[in-house]
Amino acid sequence: MERKLKNWGNYPEVTSNVRSFDTTRMVEKLCAEEKHWIARGMGRCYGDASLGQNVISTLKYNKVISFDVENGIMECQAGFSLDEVLQLAVPKGWFLPVTPGTKFVSLGGAVASDIHGKNHHKEGSFSRHTLSITILCGDGKIYTCSRTENSDLFEATCGGMGLTGVILSVKFQLKKVSTSYITQKQIKAANLDELLVLFEQYKEYTYSVAWVDCLARGKQFGRSILMLGEHTERSELKGGKAKEPLKVHTEAGLNIPFNFPPFVLNKYSIKLFNFAYYHKNFRKVQQSIAHYDGFFYPLDNIKNWNRMYGKPGFLQYQFVLPLDQVEGLKLIMNKIAEKKQGSFLSVLKVFGPQNDLISFPEEGYTLALDFPLTGSLLKFLDELDKVVQDCGGRIYLTKDARMSKEFFHSSYPRLAEFRDIVNKYNPNAEFKSVQSDRLSITR
Amino acid sequence: MKTVLLLGATSDIGQALADKYAKEGYTVWLAGRNVQHMQDIATDLKIRHEASVEYFRFEALDYLSHQKFYNDLPGTPDVAICIFGYLGDQEKAEKELEECQNILDTNYKAAVSILNIVANSYEESGTGTIIGISSVAGDRGRQSNYFYGSAKAGFTAYLAGLRNRLFKHNVHVLTVKPGFVDTKMTEHLELPAPLTAQPQKVANAIFKAARKKNNSIYVLGIWWLIMAIIKSIPEPIFKRLKL
Numbered sequence: 194m195e196r197k198l199k200n201w202g203n204y205p206e207v208t209s210n211v212r213s214f215d216t217t218r219m220v221e222k223l224c225a226e227e228k229h230w231i232a233r234g235m236g237r238c239y240g241d242a243s244l245g246q247n248v249i250s251t252l253k254y255n256k257v258i259s260f261d262v263e264n265g266i267m268e269c270q271a272g273f274s275l276d277e278v279l280q281l282a283v284p285k286g287w288f289l290p291v292t293p294g295t296k297f298v299s300l301g302g303a304v305a306s307d308i309h310g311k312n313h314h315k316e317g318s319f320s321r322h323t324l325s326i327t328i329l330c331g332d333g334k335i336y337t338c339s340r341t342e343n344s345d346l347f348e349a350t351c352g353g354m355g356l357t358g359v360i361l362s363v364k365f366q367l368k369k370v371s372t373s374y375i376t377q378k379q380i381k382a383a384n385l386d387e388l389l390v391l392f393e394q395y396k397e398y399t400y401s402v403a404w405v406d407c408l409a410r411g412k413q414f415g416r417s418i419l420m421l422g423e424h425t426e427r428s429e430l431k432g433g434k435a436k437e438p439l440k441v442h443t444e445a446g447l448n449i450p451f452n453f454p455p456f457v458l459n460k461y462s463i464k465l466f467n468f469a470y471y472h473k474n475f476r477k478v479q480q481s482i483a484h485y486d487g488f489f490y491p492l493d494n495i496k497n498w499n500r501m502y503g504k505p506g507f508l509q510y511q512f513v514l515p516l517d518q519v520e521g522l523k524l525i526m527n528k529i530a531e532k533k534q535g536s537f538l539s540v541l542k543v544f545g546p547q548n549d550l551i552s553f554p555e556e557g558y559t560l561a562l563d564f565p566l567t568g569s570l571l572k573f574l575d576e577l578d579k580v581v582q583d584c585g586g587r588i589y590l591t592k593d594a595r596m597s598k599e600f601f602h603s604s605y606p607r608l609a610e611f612r613d614i615v616n617k618y619n620p621n622a623e624f625k626s627v628q629s630d631r632l633s634i635t636r
Numbered sequence: 637m638k639t640v641l642l643l644g645a646t647s648d649i650g651q652a653l654a655d656k657y658a659k660e661g662y663t664v665w666l667a668g669r670n671v672q673h674m675q676d677i678a679t680d681l682k683i684r685h686e687a688s689v690e691y692f693r694f695e696a697l698d699y700l701s702h703q704k705f706y707n708d709l710p711g712t713p714d715v716a717i718c719i720f721g722y723l724g725d726q727e728k729a730e731k732e733l734e735e736c737q738n739i740l741d742t743n744y745k746a747a748v749s750i751l752n753i754v755a756n757s758y759e760e761s762g763t764g765t766i767i768g769i770s771s772v773a774g775d776r777g778r779q780s781n782y783f784y785g786s787a788k789a790g791f792t793a794y795l796a797g798l799r800n801r802l803f804k805h806n807v808h809v810l811t812v813k814p815g816f817v818d819t820k821m822t823e824h825l826e827l828p829a830p831l832t833a834q835p836q837k838v839a840n841a842i843f844k845a846a847r848k849k850n851n852s853i854y855v856l857g858i859w860w861l862i863m864a865i866i867k868s869i870p871e872p873i874f875k876r877l878k879l
């Protein structure tokens with residue numbers, strides 16, 4: 194059926210023929226009938242990566258295939274969500290090896306974007322924990338791939354944004370935990386320099402991420418709250434929590450039922466929010482025990498929060514700069530502060546070493562922030578791109594809806610290799626998206 | 637432990653029902669024509685809900701096989717739900733007898749064939765619940781889908797008769813008219829979102845209605861109103877409408 198589709202940023206909107214499947218026979222038939230598909234999971238990428246002329250939704254292909262409770266190995270169909278993984282795994286003492294800032298992501302999407310979490314510096318991205326994948330490729334064949342079997346396909350599929358084919362199933366290693374809680378420490382940093390020192394000082398923590406006020410200027414430039422966490426041990430729990438140490442999350446409480454009018458989010462309300470967020474922590478260092486749901490997914494508690502940005506939607510901008518490019522990071526943050534267009538939550542994190550074919554993470558600083566879509570935004574982001582490019586950094590494809598193909602081609606050094614593998618398994622661009630056309634990967 | 641038999645278990649509504657009944661602690665018997673698919677569903681239910689699940693090959697149009705299929709089940713299910721169905725292609729059915737027969741046979745004849753067997757078994761044991769998924773399309777014939785609609789109308793009438801017959805034998809019969817549901821059957825159609833239910837919602841409503849021993853339900857309340865209006869339009873006017 195022809196439908197108007199948008200991803201999480203509500204921009205762009207594309208009219209697509211959307212089909213779904215719940216058996217391999219059905220997906221093979223669909224792909225044989227029609228050309229130019231792109232797989233789509235929960236549409237949590239922000240931009241145009243899972244949009245196209247023909248969209249294959251994986252959401253009905255969502256069965257768990259096996260769960261080895263002894264060893265924490267799970268295999269699921271690609272439409273199975275991280276939310277569902279948690280529901281099954283947590284009561285048995287297992288947790289996601291890597292998790293993004295929302296649990297409403299499909300396993301197919303987790304692999305195709307090679308997602309990272311707050312533990313990247315210690316435990317790498319999702320592909321580090323992916324044991325094997327089955328995938329229907331553009332040549333009409335179903336392959337199993339892993340680091341050792343069809344390894345070229347595996348490498349190009351992790352972070353490959355669906356361009357090798359439709360991922361059908363994913364087998365991955367879970368992480369052993371003894372409770373579903375996180376012992377967290379929050380440290381206020383008065384400015385960016387202090388924050389970067391703190392990151393270094395606390396790099397042994399499994400989880401770390403900082404919320405940064407991108408609007409503060411002068412001495413307070415880059416004031417932030419560094420959030421650190423470790424999985425809580427049984428012995429640390431008291432009272433009600435101790436009675437149910439492996440408690441699973443519950444459903445979201447709040448829903449934003451419609452798009453907010455555009456005036457709700459403006460530079461004043463955003464500034465106020467940032468001010469309040471920073472000052473909600475009275476003490477310099479705060480320690481507490483939080484449920485994983487609150488620690489990892491604070492925004493999941495508000496269904497459809499993206500509607501706060503109103504009908505025009507918003508763009509998320511996430512880049513990474515090599516560690517030695519602190520000046521570049523400052524330059525970008527300065528531009529944002531000047532422009533007064535910062536977002537609710539700007540998130541800064543230090544990535545550990547990684548040098549994969551097409552995955553986004555590489556060692557350095559990564560900053561992610563939302564901008565409400567306004568007339569002048571696209572030009573402004575082009576300006577930021579220039580700085581990122583000069584610093585040898587790059588942009589996360591899953592958040593992108595607008596970068597130029599020139600910038601993309603110059604910033605992903607192993608692109609040519611990636612394209613060769615895509616051509617091998619997807620020779621006639623049977624799989625392509627609005628994004629892959631825009632960036633001249635498949636065109 | 638109670639047992640539910642799902643006839644047409646690989647349908648979207650069937651899968652949602654399987655999940656709901658498994659979650660509620662029922663033993664689930666899946667019946668359908670795609671064995672591989674049922675195996676995947678069974679594995680999933682076992683892991684998700686630690687449920688006891690079995691599956692059985694069932695071809696709705698092979699009437700002669702129905703008695704044996706039923707006899708070969710490991711026991712008598714407490715609840716039997718007839719879910720399979722075929723929307724078909726209205727225009728094709730107007731011209732080709734085979735398509736027409738497929739629609740009538742799947743939605744009416746096959747359902748009657750298997751439920752006769754279940755009904756006789758329940759009458760004898762003096763207990764059980766029979767649930768039939770019919771359709772609002774059976775409430776009044778319309779040019780856009782009257783083959784499907786008339787077969788479902790027949791099925792609705794059949795279920796009403798069965799209810800009447802089995803009431804005194806302590807057997808409950810529930811007729812379900814789901815309205816639009818977002819499933820494989822309707823994926824190619826443009827359905828108005830406010831009138832369209834998700835399969836999970838249908839499954840929850842069925843489970844609840846069966847427990848409350850309702851006779852007939854629409855899943856979304858609004859459908860009762862819509863069908864009341866559609867049924868009340870006088871035929872001289874109705875026949876001129878494009879519905």
Ligand SMILES: Cc1cc2nc3c(=O)[nH]c(=O)nc-3n(C[C@H](O)[C@H](O)[C@H](O)COP(=O)(O)OP(=O)(O)OC[C@H]3O[C@@H](n4cnc5c(N)ncnc54)[C@H](O)[C@@H]3O)c2cc1C
Binds near residue numbers: 235307354358
């Ligand atoms: C609030 C929020 C926080 C987030 N935080 C993080 C974060 O911390 N770290 C991070 O890495 N990401 C983060 N993300 C991004 C998100 O994790 C990724 O965009 C993820 O890929 C979304 O998965 P999805 O199932 O929604 O896939 P979609 O958005 O539908 O698709 C994303 C990409 O995956 C491809 N794809 C999906 N399924 C398949 C399949 N079966 N086979 C082949 N290709 C497929 C699509 O073609 C597309 O290229 C966040 C997103 C949100 C909304």
Ligand SMILES: NC(=O)c1ccc[n+]([C@@H]2O[C@H](COP(=O)([O-])OP(=O)(O)OC[C@H]3O[C@@H](n4cnc5c(N)ncnc54)[C@H](OP(=O)(O)O)[C@@H]3O)[C@@H](O)[C@H]2O)c1
Binds near residue numbers: 696
């Ligand atoms: N979707 C709606 O809007 C809607 C509205 C009102 C009523 N309904 C009714 O709801 C029921 C379930 O349909 P659905 O919407 O869930 O659609 P669906 O997923 O397309 O299910 C139809 C099912 O019927 C099965 N089937 C068809 N012919 C069969 C045969 N000869 N033998 C065995 N099984 C057969 C199919 O089996 P396979 O899986 O093997 O193909 C399929 O599982 C149907 O009775 C339908 O009429 C649906």
